[in-house]
Amino acid sequence: MASVFSEAWRNLVSGTSRALWFALALAIFGGGLGIADVATTGALISQANDYKASGAAITTLVAQGRIDGRKCALLSDIPGVTASGAMRSANNVKLLALPASPVPTKEVTAGFPQLLGFSLNTASPGIFISQEVAEDFDITPATIQPGTKIDTDQGPAAVAGVFDYPADGRRPGLGYALLVPATSDAAFDECWIASWPQSAEVRTLIRLSLTPDEAGSTNEQPLVTQLNSRNGASFDGSLRFEERITRLGGPASLLGGAILGYLFVRVRRLEFAAARHSGITFIDQATQIGVECSLVAVTAWTLCNPAITYATAVSTGPVSPAMLVIGLKPLLVTTIAFVSGACIGSACVREKHLFKYFKNR
Numbered sequence: 001m002a003s004v005f006s007e008a009w010r011n012l013v014s015g016t017s018r019a020l021w022f023a024l025a026l027a028i029f030g031g032g033l034g035i036a037d038v039a040t041t042g043a044l045i046s047q048a049n050d051y052k053a054s055g056a057a058i059t060t061l062v063a064q065g066r067i068d069g070r071k072c073a074l075l076s077d078i079p080g081v082t083a084s085g086a087m088r089s090a091n092n093v094k095l096l097a098l099p100a101s102p103v104p105t106k107e108v109t110a111g112f113p114q115l116l117g118f119s120l121n122t123a124s125p126g127i128f129i130s131q132e133v134a135e136d137f138d139i140t141p142a143t144i145q146p147g148t149k150i151d152t153d154q155g156p157a158a159v160a161g162v163f164d165y166p167a168d169g170r171r172p173g174l175g176y177a178l179l180v181p182a183t184s185d186a187a188f189d190e191c192w193i194a195s196w197p198q199s200a201e202v203r204t205l206i207r208l209s210l211t212p213d214e215a216g217s218t219n220e221q222p223l224v225t226q227l228n229s230r231n232g233a234s235f236d237g238s239l240r241f242e243e244r245i246t247r248l249g250g251p252a253s254l255l256g257g258a259i260l261g262y263l264f265v266r267v268r269r270l271e272f273a274a275a276r277h278s279g280i281t282f283i284d285q286a287t288q289i290g291v292e293c294s295l296v297a298v299t300a301w302t303l304c305n306p307a308i309t310y311a312t313a314v315s316t317g318p319v320s321p322a323m324l325v326i327g328l329k330p331l332l333v334t335t336i337a338f339v340s341g342a343c344i345g346s347a348c349v350r351e352k353h354l355f356k357y358f359k360n361r
Helices: 001-012 020-054 069-077 130-138 204-207 237-242 245-265 269-277 284-314 323-347 350-360
Strands: 057-068 081-095 096-109 127-130 149-152 153-163 178-181 189-193 223-226
Touching: 001 178, 020 245, 020 284, 020 323, 057 081, 057 204, 069 081, 069 189, 069 204, 069 269, 081 149, 081 204, 127 130, 130 153, 149 178, 189 204, 204 223, 245 284, 245 323, 284 323
Parallel strands: 096 178, 127 153
Antiparallel strands: 057 189, 057 223, 081 096, 081 189, 127 178, 149 153
């Protein structure tokens, strides 16, 4: 058995097995398929993030004075609902720096800022101002400190954060506004909930925040809408992932790896048939080919791993284990298929065809 391994090693070192060329072929083919799948999946993740950032995953319920703030806040406990909060109109606040232009003001429950991208664990006490208001005071999210305040007609107000509410198709109203935290005890005008992944049941669940309309006190019907419908009513990321063209990389890598493995043996069939004629057994020869193929596969992994890791980092930022698996899967399938194809190729070599191989060399 030692002689089998030493023969395999000499073939690799001398270049007889063309190991480097086949390792490069495996790395380019399997790695290329993996990188393509990573890029496609990364693009889908980016589209999903853009969809959520546009507010398209937020459903709103408008019912003047009929929203129970507590019920609306409790909707965030439902699986699939990432945030919920209630909002109502309040008396406009005048900024002393701009006394002629009162700022539209809304009172919101504690969970509402999370709908605008704030973390409930990091937001400091105070009001939230829109980007346009912040520009009037040269305030940016990076410059906000616990002591940052703006002067209003109701006294100095601490600024908890700056939110961006662009005119990108979402319902207008908060582009130039102040959000003032309020308790959830009283009635509100709107309930907003964000859900991901999206579910058609959200439009029904949000109605749980309604209070009964006693004796038909209002003729206005509650209105359920999508905050931003420009990017479509829904984003079915699972379906898009299942239908991506690069999903065919698995079968392609299986076929390509098997073909390369078969060629690895076929181009040397004269050598292998001659070895059989010289007395080497099929088992020893198959072991030798397996050792050579395994070293070729390891070399391909060594060459391709950094490229796939880099592609994963470029596509999704920090390297995600799930994305790394997606990128490495085609290479893994290719190398396994390569070894299997070589085994099939070795089984097809016949000693009795030695002179035929010699003639066709």
